[in-house]
Amino acid sequence: MSFLETVASDLFRQFGKSIADCAIVFPNKRPAIYFRQYLGKQLDLPVWSPDIFTIHEFIQESTTALPADRLLCSFLLYESYREVLEKDGVQVVSYERFYPLGEILLNDFTELESNIVAIKDLYANLADLAAIDQGLDYLTEEQLTYLQNFWKNFSIQKLSQQKERFLQLWKNLPAVFALFREKLVQRGLITTGMIYRNLVTGTYERTDFPGRWKKLVFVGFNALNRAELQVFKKWQDEEKALFYFDVDIHYLEDELQEAGRFLRRNLDLFKNQLPTENNIRRSDRPIRLIAAEGNAAQVRMLPALLKEIPNLPEEPEQTAVLLADENQLLPVLHALPDGLQEVNITMGYGLLQSPLYSLIQTIVQLQESLQQNKGRSVYYKPLLQLVQHPYLFQLPEARELAATIQQKSLVSIPALTWANLQDNRLRKAMELIAHPLDLVSLVREIIEMQTALPDLDIPNGLDAQLLLAAQLQLNRLEDLLGNFQQELSSSFVGDILLQVMRAQSVPLEGEPLKGLQIMGLLESRALDFKHIILLNVNEGILPKKAAAPTFIPDSVRRAYGLSVLENQDAIFAYVFYRLLQRAEQVTCLYNSTVDEKGLAEQSRFLTQLEYETNIPLIRKSVRLEVIPRAKPPIVIEKDxxxxxxxxxxxxxxxxxxxxxxxxxxxxxxxxxxxxxxxxxxxxxxxxxxxxxxxxxxxxxxxxxxxxxxxxxxxxxxxxxxxxxxxxxxxxxxxxxxxxxxxxxxxxxxxxxxxxxxxxxxxxxxxxxxxxxxxxxxxxxxxxxxxxxxxxxxxxxxxxxxxxxxxxxxxxxxxxxxxxxxxxxxxxxxxxxxxxxxxxxxxxxxxxxxxxxxxxxxxxxxxxxxxxxxxxxxxxxxxxxxxxxxxxxxxxxxxxxxxxxxxxxxxxxxxxxxxxxxxxxxxxxxxxxxxxxxxxxxxxxxxxxxxxxxxxxxxxxxxxxxxxxxxxxxxxxxxxxx
Missing domain, CATH: 3.90.320 (Lambda Exonuclease; Chain A)
Structure with missing residues (x-):
């Protein structure tokens, strides 16, 4: 029985039809769909369904404020930074220079709020080491050591200009964040971090939260931030909350096993409604480890591996292809055998991978060249890319212009060359914008023209979805930029525009509970499958090497109990080991060929399986042998x-x-x-x-x-x-x-x-x-x-x-x-x-x-x-x-x-x-x-x-x-x- 099926059975046993009075909360969306199916199997007669949420949807129920848009947050944070530092007599940088730093600060702000850190203390000016002993007596000796080690670098008599500027910003950040929070509240907006802090302090607006539910049920959680730990504990003490953790003895009892890092703490604080299982140690089901020479070889193995799975045609939903590297989605889709009737892809199709993104990128580059040349000429590359784009190359005038550029080897193309274009999309793309913000309007208008074309001219239905998603985002971006008072360059507006487009995707999922399941690793949380094929199980990919960028040094993060790289590793370790607990057949493939990233080593998780468990490992090596067809020599007889x-x-x-x-x-x-x-x-x-x-x-x-x-x-x-x-x-x-x-x-x-x-x-x-x-x-x-x-x-x-x-x-x-x-x-x-x-x-x-x-x-x-x-x-x-x-x-x-x-x-x-x-x-x-x-x-x-x-x-x-x-x-x- 799967974890979610066990949870559904136990909840129905406890609550019966009263389960409608519960709120069921999951760490992500995917488990909710499966849970509904399993719960439905428990019922003989129709009953009201419980409210089912992801954790972010659930905490949003506590407030009437609207979620703050990321770009608007960036604008408001800059305004707060500028006002605070100018008041302090400090020279500020432009928004364009501030933007990359602002993105990091926003992440830090959310994390600090979610972990209930005293922002004023963390950003205090500790250059004077004596300040460590004043007002921070709640820190442990180890935490004080972390801070001393960090600030010793700044205690020299002559600070460099860079360090001085860093300290000026550092000491002003509490005021910046306070003003930023104030600006959001004034607009009726809120961030996830602010919601978490409000939950802990009890200052949320919805008085019926969480009282409108008799029980709060948290299912499948692992890593919890400090706010979650505090409010979950409070609700448990009030006998309001129940917890279902999916745990195996293998990683729980071994203090050195990173997969159990968070669960060991969770089980000390919360009562698990399910017993701890012992599946990994008892397992005698072999796991196949396939060393493939290159990513292509892994993908090419898929049809053969799927063919070996028993009953795949009858129950394809019991098989999952999991991508440790989500960039492999398109190669995997192209490699799937034709016989598969249904495939469910939970990850979504990114606009970045579509022809639409390349069109937008080309227009941005084209406008940048037009701006540089004041509309008199344009660099050939973006113009050639435009007229050769799949949306436009069918036009005779586009093909003619492409031929002219190539035949005449034109590098700088004068305006006269495109003066008589007839297609509205081409004419609009070549129109010199008067103001940087007009770039967004221009791109939006071109996409509207593309959307208005007959269906015959739109390559497929997926493109139609992407066109609609892009239009919505461009309308939003146009409104946001129009209300921002700072002067922005065309190149920066282009960068922002492309960044917004890169973040967009449209769902590819079909019937969620039918067909072969293809998903990213984190999407598999709380799910169980009989047959698992896991790709790119390489060190550096699983777990990932890099942590999210932060402005808070590692030593300070450790001092305040914030997330560090080892936490990220522990999260992925748990996801990996949890997949093994109930699977009947597991195949892990990894790249054995050193590429430009140097990723050729199997993941440490596979090495741990070899030395720390009794699970039989079947090793195999494959290479993608490209054996070209023997071509007969070309011989031209003189006839x-x-x-x-x-x-x-x-x-x-x-x-x-x-x-x-x-x-x-x-x-x-x-x-x-x-x-x-x-x-x-x-x-x-x-x-x-x-x-x-x-x-x-x-x-x-x-x-x-x-x-x-x-x-x-x-x-x-x-x-x-x-x-x-x-x-x-x-x-x-x-x-x-x-x-x-x-x-x-x-x-x-x-x-x-x-x-x-x-x-x-x-x-x-x-x-x-x-x-x-x-x-x-x-x-x-x-x-x-x-x-x-x-x-x-x-x-x-x-x-x-x-x-x-x-x-x-x-x-x-x-x-x-x-x-x-x-x-x-x-x-x-x-x-x-x-x-x-x-x-x-x-x-x-x-x-x-x-x-x-x-x-x-x-x-x-x-x-x-x-x-x-x-x-x-x-x-x-x-x-x-x-x-x-x-x-x-x-x-x-x-x-x-x-x-x-x-x-x-x-x-x-x-x-x-x-x-x-x-x-x-x-x-x-x-x-x-x-x-x-x-x-x-x-x-x-x-x-x-x-x-x-x-x-x-x-x-x-x-x-x-x-x-x-x-x-x-x-x-x-x-x-x-």
Whole structure:
């Protein structure tokens, strides 16, 4: 028989039909529903039901005052603080700064009132230790020691300003709380703590309380505050009250067992109507302890565990899934098997977990950005979140605006962009509020618009409940803020608004006494189930690590008998052990994998079961093995369709670039996606500057600077005297480069955020390093930047002669002392060393030097182009892709080429020791003109072989064997790697 069933039977035995004259009081709501059912089973004929309350509902019956709203209490407490401290000549802080402290003080006030603490004594200025001996003689020696230990920290001669301010507030808090209480009384309001103090002092307004009931019956209580202890004792002495405590000998007799801490005291004061049971020590029913690797593994175990429960379909209400961590509610709901007909969830569905909360949060962030930019523009993130929200994304104009932001990489979005929106919700959200308090009205109006939509546009009935709950709270918040006289900022109003919304939930419970029961641990108080599955039984979760924040130090709390962390542990210990008393089957799961919180240890309660009871423990370990389906390798055969597509390289329209050849050597399949199918890499809005964009910024800035110098001098010669001017132009052309690279839509001005300013400074540093290096190289002729170059390569493809154009863009070509120098700018970690020409073409080598292959190929392509033009000067302007390159046709004699990297990271690190030349690691020598000439035959042979392989029908496009290359591949999702 369950505890509540036993209570119902005993009460009916004692009172019969007169039970209607009793008030039955429980610590929480849930037991009352079960109690009514059990009491009904005792009756043969209809009788009047007794009044049934939670403890908070019961004590509220003692007063005609209304419960004080939490936010209103915060306002009134601040007004009290300000009035008292200003009267004392102390400078006060604004409400926004006071608010976090005020929340803690409100909790402390309720606790002090509930425990009948003399507030004036507790907050007395005890900096002078002699004051401890005056007026506090009722404290025990141990309590006095606690206070002395705390205040000794303040007895130094020179107090810090922080301590002085603390003491000023500390000594004024009794007056603050007294004025706060007075303000509440004037408004006909009351707090729970005030009710408790009034009950003890006998100053409550309802004269028929508790006289209108013949008996007060308190059922299932454990931890009692001091006010409850005093009034319960008084009512018992008056033979007014009966007590039903659920107790087991195991934790009652063991003084060290924390689960019995409060009950040992309670049973000394109150007579228990039920005998103490001995279920835990006698139990021979095994308890399963399952160590699961991660929270997901615990949740995934649920269907199998539920399937093992006998008679689950016939009596699902006898099974409870208890959540030590209530954040696991949604994963648990998603994991439940489809066969369950009914599920009862007592915890409620929080607005925080809903799309509605994300909408409200987005509107708040949007308004904050609008305020910062005075309505002229808005930061892209909240606007993008708004138009992509589930409530709005079905609108064509929302999708269109989202596409515009992403395609144009807009970071700061001007008002013109949203000026013509048609949807009322979107228009209202983008409306610049005139006053911070208007934010609440704006959010309320948008939610009213959403609520007014046809049912088809509201995702589900649960959302409709949340919309209604949010409206009610926003109306209340609007009234409260409207009556508050203090000036508040928009950001603070937004914070308050979101805090109020986070606290809201709607009930999910179905038929309370039917179906599988899912609840939080504290909701299980006084309830019994045959089958229990308890999740997240980890130390730090059960019991929790942290105590509620308080302004009263631990030593002072102990001195005045207030709650400390051990009390919280004792409460959870009792709840845990009480569940075991009558359950037939218990399974406890805990996370055995260390996560970011370091929670991987089983709860101490499980360890206690092992060493302090004879209950058999069956241990099991499970892991959530994600075994991916074996995916067949992707192989694209070069059929007629593919070969037809590749024929585009045999025309003048397409070039095969050195970087494309590098892609092929990295992964044939990536080459297929990128070059053959021309699948564009997915564009994402780059708020954080990517390495690719950083490199482009550097290229553009250096190009713009040297182009300006050429226009200024009307020649290509760069001399040492030019560098003073070049350095003076760095900032100007860097800004021009930023505009060129980041503002895809030139009508939109770039918003220089903190991140962008950091990038700007990095590129500025790189530019100065390049100029420093060039100054040591000057004088030289800077012949070309971003030079488009191509050269034919003859192939035989399936017996047919194809001419492939090899080419691309060379970053820079300069000329000095009869040598052409090909330079590639690099901002990454590219190296100048390469093992050999052959190694540059070995796709499976981790040290394959892509930059060397690309730059050396460009050098040879340019050499061949100059040679071709020198031998047969054109009789007409050069083809458009080469442009008018007079220096090419004018060159005579031997063509000497050098190639290297301006890798700016090394340049800055090595300073004057920097060397831009490539180095063949085998010879340990820098590549000079002669060395490069010697490498060319092997380089072009290997190139020819690679290109022929690309167009070889018998060589399919397949995936690389080196999976590390897939990590940053833009085609990952297509490939499945």
């Amino acid at each position: 007629e369709s593919v070969m037809k597509t590749m024929r585009k390289y045999a025309s003048d329209k397409m070039m095969l670039s050195p970087s494309a050849i590098n892609t092929y050597l990295e992964c044939r399949l990536r080459f297929y996606f990128q070059q053959v199918q021309a699948i564009r890499e997915p564009e994402e809005l780059e708020e954080e500057i990517s390495p690719r964009v950083l490199g482009n910024l550097l290229h553009r800035a250096i190009e713009f600077m040297y182009r300006a110098l050429e226009e200024k001098k009307q020649n290509k010669r760069v001399e040492k005297a030019d560098f003073e001017w070049l350095r003076s132009q760095v900032d100007h052309y860097l800004l021009e480069a930023l505009g060129h690279e980041l503002a895809k839509d030139r009508t939109h001005k770039i918003e220089y955020t903190g991140t962008l300013r950091v990038v700007e400074e990095v590129v500025r540093t790189y530019l100065r390093e390049i100029l420093k290096q060039d100054e040591t190289w000057a004088p030289f002729e800077l012949l070309e930047q971003e030079l488009k170059i191509s050269h034919p390569l003859l192939l035989t493809v399936e017996g047919e002669k194809w001419t492939i154009r090899l080419g691309g863009y060379i970053d820079r070509v300069d000329y000095k002392n009869g040598v052409f120098r090909i330079i590639d700018y690099k901002t990454g970690g590219d190296k100048k060393e390469f093992r050999s020409v052959e190694a540059m073409f070995l796709r499976d080598r981790a040290d394959r030097n892509k930059a060397a292959l690309q730059t050396l190929l460009y050098a040879e392509l340019l050499r061949r182009k100059i040679q071709e033009l020198a031998v047969t000067p054109p009789q007409r302007p050069l083809r458009e892709d080469l442009g008018e390159r007079s220096w090419m046709t004018a060159h005579r004699g031997e063509i000497n080429m050098q190639a290297g990297l301006y890798d700016v990271r090394s340049m800055r690190k090595e300073g004057t020791e920097f060397d831009w030349r490539f180095e063949e690691s085998g010879s340990k020598s820098k590549l000079e003109v002669g060395n490069i000439r010697d490498l060319v035959p092997e380089l072009m042979t290997k190139l020819q072989e690679t290109v022929e392989e690309i167009f070889n029908r018998n060589q399919p496009f397949d995936q690389t064997v080196r999976r590390e290359k897939c990590e940053y591949c833009p085609y990952q999702k297509i490939c499945g790697r």
